[in-house]
Amino acid sequence: MKSCDKWYPAIAMIGIDFAFAVVNILLKKVVDDGMNHLVFITYRQFVSTMFLAPVGFFLERNSRPKLTLGLLCYLFLSAIVGASLTQYLFLLGIQYTSATFSCAFLNMVPVVTFIMALPLGLETVNTKSSGGRAKVLGTVVCLGGAILMTFYRGMPLFSSSQPQGAIQTVDQALIFSLAKRKERWTIGSIALIAGTLLWSSWFLLQSNIARSYPCQCSSTAIMAFFGAIQSAILSFCIDRNLALWVLKGKTEILSLLYAGMVGSGLCIVGMAWCVKKQGPVFTAAFSPLVQIMAAMFEVPILHEEIHLGSLLGSIVVIVGLYALLWGKNKEMPKCEPNVAHQTEEIKDQEPQFQVVEISCDSRPP
Numbered sequence: 001m002k003s004c005d006k007w008y009p010a011i012a013m014i015g016i017d018f019a020f021a022v023v024n025i026l027l028k029k030v031v032d033d034g035m036n037h038l039v040f041i042t043y044r045q046f047v048s049t050m051f052l053a054p055v056g057f058f059l060e061r062n063s064r065p066k067l068t069l070g071l072l073c074y075l076f077l078s079a080i081v082g083a084s085l086t087q088y089l090f091l092l093g094i095q096y097t098s099a100t101f102s103c104a105f106l107n108m109v110p111v112v113t114f115i116m117a118l119p120l121g122l123e124t125v126n127t128k129s130s131g132g133r134a135k136v137l138g139t140v141v142c143l144g145g146a147i148l149m150t151f152y153r154g155m156p157l158f159s160s161s162q163p164q165g166a167i168q169t170v171d172q173a174l175i176f177s178l179a180k181r182k183e184r185w186t187i188g189s190i191a192l193i194a195g196t197l198l199w200s201s202w203f204l205l206q207s208n209i210a211r212s213y214p215c216q217c218s219s220t221a222i223m224a225f226f227g228a229i230q231s232a233i234l235s236f237c238i239d240r241n242l243a244l245w246v247l248k249g250k251t252e253i254l255s256l257l258y259a260g261m262v263g264s265g266l267c268i269v270g271m272a273w274c275v276k277k278q279g280p281v282f283t284a285a286f287s288p289l290v291q292i293m294a295a296m297f298e299v300p301i302l303h304e305e306i307h308l309g310s311l312l313g314s315i316v317v318i319v320g321l322y323a324l325l326w327g328k329n330k331e332m333p334k335c336e337p338n339v340a341h342q343t344e345e346i347k348d349q350e351p352q353f354q355v356v357e358i359s360c361d362s363r364p365p
Contacts, residue, residue: 009274013286016267016274021293023263024099025301026255031095035252036244038235041087043247045228047260049221056217064215067222074209075219076226082202083227084234089195096188098304103291104149104314105192107321110287111142112200114324120204126331134327138320145316150189153182154308288318 030040056064094102114135117123126132213219235244247253274283291314298304 009277010286012270013274013283014289016270017286017289018293019262019267020290021103021297023259024094024103024290024294025297026251026258027091028094028099028298028304030252030255031091033248033251035248036235036239037088037091037095038084038231038238039244040091040256041084042228042231042235043256044087044260045083045224045231047256048224049228051261052217052221052224056215056219056221060215060218064218065213067213071209071213072222074205074212075222078202078205078209079223079226079230081198081205083223084230086195086198086202087227088231089191089198093188093192093195096184096191098306098310099298100291100295100304100306100314101149101188101310102192103294104310104317105146105196107287107291107314107317108142108146108196109199109203110321111139111324112196113203115139116200116204122204122207129331131327131330134323134330136327138323138325138327140320141323142317142320145313145318145320146193147313148316149310149313150193152309152313153185154310154312156305156307157311288321291318 027040031037090102093105114123118125125135127136209219210216247256271283295306299306
């Protein structure tokens with residue numbers, strides 16, 4: 001029975017990555033159908049709040065510390081950096097590029113977070129050790145993969161068959177369409193880069209919040225509530241057309257419910273359980289599966305093209321990510337030199353692990 005228990009975290013992570021891949025496909029579908037980005041984010045954060053608030057209330061009622069004004073300000077800022085603004089940029093990136101391409105940038109989040117954590121003292125690098133050199137090498141390789149994906153598309157590798165009517169197109173219109181797609185791809189790539197930077201910054205902010213308010217469900221529910229308010233206000237400031245808030249069809253409704261309850265609720269709880277059982281490195285090792293699964297759905301369902309540049313860049317990013325994780329895992333045993341000081345060591349290093357724990361999962365809430 002104990003041997004079977006060891007497989008539960010792996011099975012859970014495969015299921016979680018599958019759920020996230022479905023979320024990305026649904027997001028691509030609804031934004032392509034014309035749903036307003038900020039309206040979608042508002043509804044999604046509201047659904048997440050309604051789902052997580054009762055869960056956090058009952059499960060964490062005995063361990064929840066008192067909310068202070070300073071902590072609420074942190075959570076409000078966390079909602080801006082990690083929910084409303086970041087999700088808007090990622091939705092823009094998904095719409096202008098593809099779900100598979102966006103997943104590749106999500107794999108970049110652990111590396112960017114690692115770079116940001118260095119000057120803050122939350123991460124250290126010892127270039128004399130193999131683990132430290134692996135972290136540096138993995139960071140450089142990952143950044144190289146991101147640059148390759150952004151500036152080189154290459155020829156399409158997998159492309160769905162187009163309808164006969166789409167083939168009979170005027171040459172000038174085709175040239176204009178290709179130029180427009182290239183421009184949109186560039187805008188989408190810039191949005192994904194900005195979203196990655198903000199998402200990585202959120203993890204550094206979250207590490208401070210987790211120390212003062214370690215109730216994950218409750219803090220996520222509060223952040224989702226603030227994110228819904230922020231997105232709604234920003235949406236009304238940009239466009240006051242109430243027709244934007246009317247959901248059109250079952251696809252939008254089901255996508256919102258799934259993204260809010262599963263993508264921002266159950267998956268976060270599941271990843272927290274896997275981290276508790278097997279550690280952050282084990283959890284992060286499964287993150288590239290999201291991109292692979294998204295590609296498996298995207299080509300036959302959304303009829304998207306996969307280009308050579310995206311494939312090569314994704315492979316480079318994944319290699320760099322695993323090099324970084326291997327280096328981090330290599331240094332972990334050194335953090336616990338003996339049993340007598342184990343408790344004190346873990347307490348001292350908890351902020352450092354908190355950043356890695358969240359950033360390695362690298363999924364927007």
